[in-house]
Amino acid sequence: MEPKLIFEAKLKCPVCGNETLIARDYLYDAGEVGKLVLSNWECTSCNYKFRDVKPYETREPKTLEFVVEKEEDLNVMVYRSPFAIVKIPELGIEIYPEDASQGILSTVEGILEDFLENLGSLCQENDCYDVYEAKEGKRKFTLIIEDSSGLSFIKSEKVKVTRSLSLSQTQP
Structure with a gap:
């Protein structure tokens, strides 16, 4: 269309x-x-x-969980809607949407790259060693996307989808 x-x-x-x-x-x-x-x-x-x-439209809120266990998992396609929160508990990462957020189509590796880019000089290599290791496929982690719009997706059969009536969409 x-x-x-x-x-x-x-x-x-x-x-x-x-x-x-x-x-x-x-x-x-x-x-x-x-x-x-x-x-x-x-x-x-x-x-x-x-x-x-x-x-233009929204769906039922949902939470997506994807365990990254091997290097190939870094190439899995991910769409994060403008309303979604991204969490990687093992790496201490929480990314909250901003007022002008756009939806992002990327890969799991791309999400880690964006995180490192956005930190810029605040993230010296030693401070973000775990994130760099994860980006290279050397560290197992869980990618969690909490989406109040229900539009986000992770293109993998391994993804666990949980429907939720209320997601925490407030920043700490």
Whole structure:
């Protein structure tokens, strides 16, 4: 299915202030992920661009658990919705969604790489040794995704899915 235009307008640009921001939102059926709203906004004056992907619908809340036991498990495909919390208890990792979070399609290894990148200089190699070991397939760990929207998935037969009426979506 091709994306369907659901909104189009000329708006005031938040950068240059001109009424030259062309805003277009599209509805796209992404199969297993569900329907998505694809936003493509661009200012013809200053070239400011805004791109976003958000779920159009939600499902029943769920928790996904995936035990990474061998190096091949790092290549498993993962979709984390914009509303999902990612936890890896063995490594002390908890990643909470932010107001402007986007859904991310990645691999288990990609999630670890993003974590290390986002920490930047705060994570010296010695401080994050366990995470580096896990990323290289040398350490067993459990990837947990708590998703209030129910849209996240892990593409593996080993994943354990638990439906939940209430997930803790508040930060500590």
